[in-house]
Amino acid sequence: MAADVIVIGGGVAGLAATAALGRAGWRVELLEARPHLGGRATSYALPNSGVIDNCQHILLRCCVNLLDFYERMGVTDRVEFGKDIPFVEPGGRVSHFQRGALPAPLHFTESFLRMSFLSWADKVCVARGFLAILWERGRREDLEEISMLDWLREKGQSPSAIERFWRQVLVSAINEELDRMAAIHGFQVFWLGFLASSTSYEMGVPTVPLGELYTSGAWDKMPNVSIRLRQPVERVLVSDGVARGVVVNGEERAAKVVVSAVPFEKAAALAPEAGIDVSAFTHSSITGIHFWFDRPVTALPYGTLLDRNLQWFFSKDGGRYLQLVVSASKPWLKLPRQEVIDLALAELAEYLPGVRAARLENAQVVKEARATYSALPGLGKHRPGNRTKLGNFVLAGDWTRTGWPSTMEGAARSGYMAAEVVTEMLGKPERFLLPDIA
Ligand SMILES: Cc1cc2nc3c(=O)[nH]c(=O)nc-3n(C[C@H](O)[C@H](O)[C@H](O)COP(=O)(O)OP(=O)(O)OC[C@H]3O[C@@H](n4cnc5c(N)ncnc54)[C@H](O)[C@@H]3O)c2cc1C
Structure with a gap:
């Protein structure tokens, strides 16, 4: 039939x-x-x-339809949620972004104030940006048309706050650079993921x-x-x-x-x-790099990596197997496989000192040229x-x-x-x- x-x-x-x-x-x-x-x-x-x-x-926990689909599949126990987002600087210093005792939208206040990679001036900038999101969300009508970078500049965000906070979160969330990303997406990530509820930022990583x-x-x-x-x-x-x-x-x-x-x-x-x-759609790429080491190189389950090309690492197998991610990775598409491996390994050693003593036993590079569509303004x-x-x-x-x-x-x-x-x-x-x- x-x-x-x-x-x-x-x-x-x-x-x-x-x-x-x-x-x-x-x-x-x-x-x-x-x-x-x-x-x-x-x-x-x-x-x-x-x-x-x-x-x-x-x-994230705010992905309610995806979680509902996983529920239908009976696999929600195959996703582990973490309450901490570690920001790692070259040199290995880690700042932990996690909720504290205050209710939303103030739940990050304590950890935000402790973040060592942002200056006090940058923290004031970012806090002003959050207030502007809370105020302009649902009121402002041009957010589909302007870029997130234009909006951040309009709000007087400093270059270091843009680079080390806004860009760090958004480029991997939306897979596009700030000047090529409609501001509406930046608003959505910060509203749903960071401000609307104190649990919605929790990051789910499949364990399989x-x-x-x-x-x-x-x-x-x-x-x-x-x-x-x-x-x-x-x-x-x-x-x-x-x-x-x-x-x-x-x-x-x-x-x-x-x-x-x-x-x-x-x-x-x-x-x-x-x-x-x-005809209005174009692609944006993501490069995934997989490293297998002969010993554990980190105790962190994952972390976002500041100031270089790599943006995230995810640790498996007790810290021996690491998956690395570079979003909006167009420049990496042209690099030969070995160059990608060398560059990623050198950068990783800056964040995780354990990498220097370890032997890389195996590596895979997956370049996804058509990973997502570009979330362009307009x-x-x-x-x-x-x-x-x-x-x-x-x-x-x-x-x-x-x-x-x-x-x-x-x-x-x-x-x-x-x-x-x-x-x-x-x-x-x-x-x-x-x-x-x-
Ligand atoms: C490297 C990478 C990292 C990403 N990271 C994240 C992340 O961390 N979090 C997140 O939420 N999203 C992430 N994404 C985005 C996410 O994967 C996609 O948005 C989502 O999976 C798209 O699903 P889809 O079903 O719309 O399309 P697709 O996944 O592209 O599915 C379309 C399917 O159609 C099939 N197909 C095509 N043509 C035909 C045909 N003629 N006949 C039959 N079948 C056909 C294809 O084989 C494919 O299986 C990432 C994407 C990539 C590539």
């Missing part, structure tokens, strides 16, 4: 849509081109290195390879869902302005509704009849909604109009929003999307 819904793409967006529709009882067929699920948030086996993530992915978040027994409990790998959809079948199914591996497969959950660069070609315009109005001009053809994906930047939460939201539209089209509307925490 034909499926009610075909979902194209097994990234977080497609999986979230499938999980919501599957649990609601619809017959769903998910078609994923690759041999594994997860899309850009995935893991795979490499010779000599075992299973690695394409890059460490993290979430990313792929193990999607292969749980949850799918077995949904016999109405079929997950099919190595199924690259060639195009959506359209007649009389309505999607009727897809062509995959030369074969036609029918469905009442088709959901595209592929990245923007793939979406337009799947159904040219839908006239999806992605892009917001070009992000499409879930409905298209074709009947029964629905869009999902982190690039659609979710209210969030290109993240797993944005992808999960898009999946739930698309699933809601699907249930309307099938005549039994249901709600899946959870509202933001504030």
Whole structure:
């Protein structure tokens, strides 16, 4: 029997849509081109290195739809939340950013005052910036159009406060430089993650390879869902302005509704009849570096790294295996693999003295040139909604109009929003999307 819904793409967006529709009882067929699920948030086996993530992915407690999706998958216990965000300076000095006794939005006051990498003048600057966010949020209308850097300069933020605080947090959260990032995203990160609640900043790090978040027994409990790998959809079948199914591996497969959950660069070609315009979108890259040492090199579980190219490290296997992340890493794309390794190792030794005595036993470099879309000022109005001009053809994906930047939460939201539209089209509307925490 034909499926009610075909979902194209097994990234977080497609999986979230499938999980919501599957649990609601619809017959769903998910078609994923690759041999594994997860899309850009995935893991795979490499010779000599075992299973690695394409890059460490993290979430915050305010990612409520992603957490809801993990709940549906039965894997919330595979994500560990930390209450401390260590900021590490070259030389190894660590400042711990964590909540204290005061209620939100003052919960960081004690640790903020103790942060040794910011001068008192910078702290006053940042505090003024927070007050401006609290005041302007919801009032100011040009935040989609101006860059975060323009906004920070308008607020008189010092170059060192911008570099060591605002940039440090935002470039990795949004994966774009401050002058290429719409201010609305900076507002959202600081409002939802830092100001609205005292727990929302807690950082969730999966304790398993990313792929193990999607292969749980949850799918077995949904016999109405079929997950099919190595199924690259060639195009959506359209007649009389309505999607009727897809062509995959030369074969036609029918469905009442088709959901595209592929990245923007793939979406337009799947159904040219839908006239999806992605010309305003560009990519931003992330480089992940994996180091295996012969001994533990740190006792910290993770930390954000100031003043150099590396932005984050995540420690596994008792401090022997480190995943390093460079966001907005365009300059790194051109570097040969060995140069990336040498540069990263030299920088890492500045932060973690233990690295100098340790022997690097293995290294992997993963350059993701198309990691996210660039959250440019002015892009917001070009992000499409879930409905298209074709009947029964629905869009999902982190690039659609979710209210969030290109993240797993944005992808999960898009999946739930698309699933809601699907249930309307099938005549039994249901709600899946959870509202933001504030
Ligand atoms: C290196 C890196 C680090 C990141 N770090 C973080 C982080 O720490 N936190 C965070 O929240 N986000 C992070 N992100 C962003 C996050 O991974 C993405 O925003 C999110 O996973 C996008 O999900 P998606 O489902 O919209 O798209 P995708 O993950 O791209 O999924 C689309 C799927 O569609 C499949 N597909 C494409 N074409 C076809 C076709 N024709 N037929 C069938 N299938 C097809 C693809 O194979 C893919 O599996 C990171 C991304 C990268 C690359």
